[in-house]
Amino acid sequence: MRAMILERGGCFDDPKGPLTLADVDRPTPNGHEVLLEVRACGVCHTELDEIEGRTPPARFPIVLGHEVVGIVVGLGSDAGRYSVGDRVGVGWIHESDGSEFENLSSDFRATGRDRDGGYAEFMTVPERYAYPIPETLSDEKAAPLLCAGGIGYRALRLCNLSDGQPLGLTGFGGSGHLVLQLAKHEYPSSPVFVFARSAAERAFAMELGADWCGDTADSPPQPPSAIIDTTPAWGPVIAALEVLAPGGRLVINAIRKEDGDKELLAGIRYEDHLWREKEVKTVANITARDIAEFLPLAVSIQIDVETTLYPLESANQALRELKAGDVRGAKVLSINQ
Secondary structure, three states, X not given: OEEEEEOXXXXXXXXXXXXXXXXXXXXXXXXXEEEEEEEEEEEOXXXXXXHOOOOOOOXXXXXXXXXXXXXXXXXXXXXXXXXXXXXXXXXXEEEOOOOOOHHHOOOOEEEOOOEOOOOEOEEXXXXXXXXXXXXXXXXXXXXXXXXXXHHHHHHXXXXXXXXXXXXXXXXXXXXXXXXXXXXXXXXXXXXXXXXXXXXXXXXXXXXXXXXXXXXXXXXXXXXXXXXXXXXXXOHHHHHHHHXXXXXXXXXXXXXXXXXXXXXXXXHOOHHHHHOOOOEEEXXXXXXXXXXHHHHXXXXXXXXXXXXXXXXXXXXXXXXXXXXXOOOOOEEEEEOOO
């Protein structure tokens, strides 16, 4: 089968990489696993963290990708939840212990990092961590919902927001554009303020109903009661803490942060950034519950998923554009379509 594989960790300096198109063996489903013919796979910033070594893969070579939509084409000997022909999705959680806090368990294994993912024509996954895709969603639109949407749903729940309290979103990529729409539905009286470096991102946020947009260091009309940060940098974290309302919560929705501006942390002033019972909460992975709850909700409120489509062979192009900040919505690889 065709797959875009990561043969080693590193950076994007190699003009041929970081991924290589290869012909590899088709996987075989065991036990409770199902075999999927992959139709689409979203491109997530976490793939940059894997490639550049901030959350390195368990082995090399590895097939990245954890926003996967596919058709069940094979069943393990003990699999019975799905039938051949069913369309399902796979997110960042590939397997875990099944507990309420399975995202924090030592048994947690990530799709595309600890196990081969969806930048390939076929993949396997335990049936418990495959989710029915609603019929009204296309493969392309469903893929980003499996991580950018699902993890955004978890981050919004962790905000402990009440309707009417202002919400801030720092960074406006694949997850942010979905969370904005979700927040407008779940908290219709809450103004949503978007902080983004790019004028194009700010304009996109206003198109989707943001009440105010500004640069990362700008001050919103009123202090947000909660802010969700989806950026890879530290500067936006400090800026968010400075404008956060007393008693407010900053939710950092990132697997890893880059070190480029880490020295800014030395400038934190307790009285401005942390005092008055401000709180910091991080999002660690995702659970099966998050994805299973979010998919039908996304359909019911008709979330508009903005995507740019690429063939499998153009995965490197999509990743480079993502790294450069060239983002409007989500990037998706088209496979076996």
